[in-house]
Amino acid sequence: MAKRVTLGTAAAVPGTIQYGRWDAITHPTGHVDFMPVIIAQGKADGPCIWLTAGIHGPEHAGPSVLYQLITQELVDRLRGTIVAIPALSPAGLRTQQYVPYHLPKNPNRMWPDGKPPKPQDPDKEAPSSVELAFARLFDSLLETADYMIDFHNASIGSISFVFRDRVLYRADQNAEENRKKAVALAARQDAMIEAYGHTVVTEFPAKHYIKEDLHRSTSGAALLLGHVPGFTAELGTGLMPDAAIVAAAAAGTRNVLRWAGMLDGGLEPISGIKIADPGFRTRRSPATRVDRPCVVLHLVQAGDIVKVGDPLADLRDIWGRPLENNILRAQHDGYVIGRAHGIYFYPGQTVLYLSVRDEDPIVAPYPKDYFQ
């Protein structure tokens, strides 16, 4: 008996691809933003994976992966169900902006936070339209999703990579049991990411991860609150999707389906993209900055492995003359995720995105006062 999976007006029919709408936000003008829903279900039973994209308006590679991936030919071989949403932020995609015009905040930090409900503080705004929509969508995700992937883009020319969320657990009650479950969940997440086969960047250490509200990202909330193994896939350049990265992400996703028992056969090779593997675990780092206004001539490219002391950039004045101590050097071992856009920088600005050696645990307790 096939799983009954429905979302909005779309309802799974075994052996087919169904299309529908999920009403997300009603504007004061009466207009409704819906999220487009695609439900692809194989004739044979199997797990359910949610594939989401388009939460940031200038990031067009993720929707492209979904359009390329979900075909009748795939459904003919599929066991289980794919629920795909190519436009989590219709307002952002409409204007090609990172944030919705009616709520200029990062929507990928607006999923439920898991804190106990509190009486509304009259001096604070009530939950926003986006938070209310995501809270409803999250309930639907928890009803059906066994796995999930949320597709994004990082910066122009960056490599394709996975952001692996930390797995946080409650230590204020049943700490040992919760820790064991978190360790098991992290192992599932790890195996799923390995099947996808692209470069892996672990998120910030736990305290910084919470401070940045990354636990309220799409994949973070699904993993931490829903215990749904998954990850964020970053697919290089956003507004000019790279065909090789899109194809490699579709192949990586099919490999995840194989790992999950939803497709037969061995893993496809991931080819045509750079994969950075320095031989140790690495994490997100915001730290490569300049200390003065300058022109930056980058000496490394996305995907390059770097060691402490390696030259990263040559700092010049506007005439092109080298500044004093003009070579910016690596402070950490790791690799280059991508260069920051442009060559002109103010003091304190980041000029490169590096993934650096990670010595913090993947599984960690929530901060002590989190649930108070």
Ligand SMILES: [Zn+2]
């Ligand atoms: Zn994004």
